Amino acid sequence: MAVTQSGASPVTRQPVESCRRPSRRGAGARVVTAIAGVVLAAAAVYAQTFILPTEQRSSRVTANGLVGEVVETHGFSIKVSSVTAANAVDTTDFSDNVTKVGTSNLFLLVDISITTTRVPMRLSPGSNVVLLTEDGRRYQTTDKVDVSLTAFNRRYQPGFWSSGVLVFEVPKDAVPGARMIVAPPSEVIVDYSAPEAEIDLGLSGDAASRLIKQAEDYHSLVSKKR
Structure with missing residues (x-):
C-alpha cells in the first residue's frame, strides 16, 4: 500500500507545477514589457530634445x-x-x-x-x-x-x-x-x-x-x- 501512495505522489505534484510555471513566465513578461515601455518613453523624450522649433529651423x-x-x-x-x-x-x-x-x-x-x-x-x-x-x-x-x-x-x-x-x-x-x-x-x-x-x-x-x-x-x- 505504501508503494501505491509513493507512486501517486509525482502524479499529484505534476499539476501543481504545471499551474505555477505559466504564472512565473507571465510576471516576467510583464516586468520586461514595463521596462521596455520606460526605455521607449525615455528615448522619445531624449529624441525630442534634438527637434528644433519651426521658427528656428527656418531661421x-x-x-x-x-x-x-x-x-x-x-x-x-x-x-x-x-x-x-x-x-x-x-x-x-x-x-x-x-x-x-x-x-x-x-x-x-x-x-x-x-x-x-x-x-x-x-x-x-x-x-x-x-x-x-x-x-x-x-x-x-x-x-x-x-x-x-x-x-x-x-x-x-x-x-x-x-x-x-x-x-x-x-x-x-x-x-x-x-x-x-x-x-x-x-x-x-x-x-x-x-x-x-x-x-x-x-x-x-x-x-x-x-x-x-x-x-x-x-x-x-x-x-x-x-
Missing part, C-alpha cells in the same frame, strides 16, 4: 547694412550701388525682340554687385529675394522682366565681383523705408545657418519722395546689357 543668419556699403555674410558679400525708379522698362523674349512694359505702380531698379566666399552661387526669383516695406509687406521681383536682363542671370564666383539689377514692381507707398533682403536659393536639406543680407535702401523721408518724383518715364535694361 537664417542675417547681416545688415546700408546702400553703398559692402554687406558681408559668411557665404557671400553684396553691395547695392544705386536705386532707380521708373514708370516703364523693357524686356526681351527668346528671339531677342524688345518689348516696352509699363506699370500703374512703380518699378524699383536696384543695382547690385556680389561675390562669394567659398563656392559659386546663383540667385533665383522667389521668397529669397524680396523688397521689405516699413509695415512688413514683402514684394518679390517682377515677372514682367526676363531674367536674362537681371542679376538672376549671373553666376557669382569666389573672389570676383559681378554686377546686375533686381527689378521690383511696387506701389508708391511701399517706397519709404524700404529694405531689400537677399539670400541664396533654399536647398533640399535645410541649412540652419544659411546666410542672408538685409540692406536699408536709404529711402526714408525726403529721399523716398525725391525718388518717386524723379522716376524715369522709361528705363532701358536691354541697352545696359548690350
Whole structure:
C-alpha cells in the first residue's frame, strides 16, 4: 500500500507545477514589457530634445547694412550701388525682340554687385529675394522682366565681383523705408545657418519722395546689357 501512495505522489505534484510555471513566465513578461515601455518613453523624450522649433529651423543668419556699403555674410558679400525708379522698362523674349512694359505702380531698379566666399552661387526669383516695406509687406521681383536682363542671370564666383539689377514692381507707398533682403536659393536639406543680407535702401523721408518724383518715364535694361 505504501508503494501505491509513493507512486501517486509525482502524479499529484505534476499539476501543481504545471499551474505555477505559466504564472512565473507571465510576471516576467510583464516586468520586461514595463521596462521596455520606460526605455521607449525615455528615448522619445531624449529624441525630442534634438527637434528644433519651426521658427528656428527656418531661421537664417542675417547681416545688415546700408546702400553703398559692402554687406558681408559668411557665404557671400553684396553691395547695392544705386536705386532707380521708373514708370516703364523693357524686356526681351527668346528671339531677342524688345518689348516696352509699363506699370500703374512703380518699378524699383536696384543695382547690385556680389561675390562669394567659398563656392559659386546663383540667385533665383522667389521668397529669397524680396523688397521689405516699413509695415512688413514683402514684394518679390517682377515677372514682367526676363531674367536674362537681371542679376538672376549671373553666376557669382569666389573672389570676383559681378554686377546686375533686381527689378521690383511696387506701389508708391511701399517706397519709404524700404529694405531689400537677399539670400541664396533654399536647398533640399535645410541649412540652419544659411546666410542672408538685409540692406536699408536709404529711402526714408525726403529721399523716398525725391525718388518717386524723379522716376524715369522709361528705363532701358536691354541697352545696359548690350
